Amino acid sequence: MTKKNAKLSKAAEARIANYQAKSTLVGGRSATRRKDNVLALAIAGVSILVAVAAQLTYFHFGPGTPKPTPTAPDASIAENRVWTGGMSVAGKPINFELYGDKAPKAVASFVDLTKKGFFENISCHRLVTAGIFVLQCGDPEGTGQGGPGYTFGPVENAPADNIYETGTLAMARQGDKGMSMGSQFFIVYGKSMIPADSAGGYTVFGKVTSNIAGIESIAALGTADGKTDGAPKDKVLLTAISVK
Numbered sequence: 001m002t003k004k005n006a007k008l009s010k011a012a013e014a015r016i017a018n019y020q021a022k023s024t025l026v027g028g029r030s031a032t033r034r035k036d037n038v039l040a041l042a043i044a045g046v047s048i049l050v051a052v053a054a055q056l057t058y059f060h061f062g063p064g065t066p067k068p069t070p071t072a073p074d075a076s077i078a079e080n081r082v083w084t085g086g087m088s089v090a091g092k093p094i095n096f097e098l099y100g101d102k103a104p105k106a107v108a109s110f111v112d113l114t115k116k117g118f119f120e121n122i123s124c125h126r127l128v129t130a131g132i133f134v135l136q137c138g139d140p141e142g143t144g145q146g147g148p149g150y151t152f153g154p155v156e157n158a159p160a161d162n163i164y165e166t167g168t169l170a171m172a173r174q175g176d177k178g179m180s181m182g183s184q185f186f187i188v189y190g191k192s193m194i195p196a197d198s199a200g201g202y203t204v205f206g207k208v209t210s211n212i213a214g215i216e217s218i219a220a221l222g223t224a225d226g227k228t229d230g231a232p233k234d235k236v237l238l239t240a241i242s243v244k
Contacts, residue, residue, distance in 0.1 A: 076108070136185070157204045170203055
């Protein structure tokens with residue numbers, strides 16, 4: 001074999017060895033991914049079972065994946081004061097007040113989104129009629145997974161006894177994740193006990209001051225599928241929302 005051929009042979013062998021090494025690495029990564037996927041599915045399965053078994057796990061399923069960003073409105077927007085406002089819920093006008101002094105981050109976000117028209121024609125996508133009594137609103141996607149493009153936290157002004165009085169306005173969030181609040185909120189139309197988790201309770205940022213009966217009438221119609229937790233029977237839209 002000539003020196004030239006010997007060099008070519010060695011180069012070919014090196015290329016083959018390199019290819020085999022890469023193939024082994026890719027195969028290993030694929031195997032690892034398969035193992036990771038199986039593990040993730042197992043963990044997810046256990047999590048679902050725990051959630052189903054737990055009492056009142058409603059708020060553990062929203063609002064979407066938390067994505068903390070620096071774009072959440074500054075708490076100073078709340079002006080450390082009580083705000084007043086109004087909105088129409090499925091055509092039923094209600095008035096409310098917001099606790100900018102007790103929940104400045106939540107109120108700053110709500111006020112900022114309201115002034116930008118974010119809530120106009122957004123649906124109230126979820127109604128719970130047993131165990132807890134709430135109408136959840138504020139998701140632009142109407143699925144329970146949407147938000148304003150930012151999240152904020154931690155929890156503010158949660159009741160120490162886990163009791164949410166009729167008329168309470170509170171922020172929805174993911175279970176055990178205090179930084180997952182966005183635009184979704186819930187209206188308590190009947191006194192409810194909602195247990196705290198590792199992140200605390202749920203931020204109470206205001207209350208309905210007139211016509212809670214309008215929300216009760218929506219709840220009285222039940223859900224679209226007749227279950228105690230689901231989309232309202234009739235579509236519920238927020239309109240004419242304002243704050244001052």
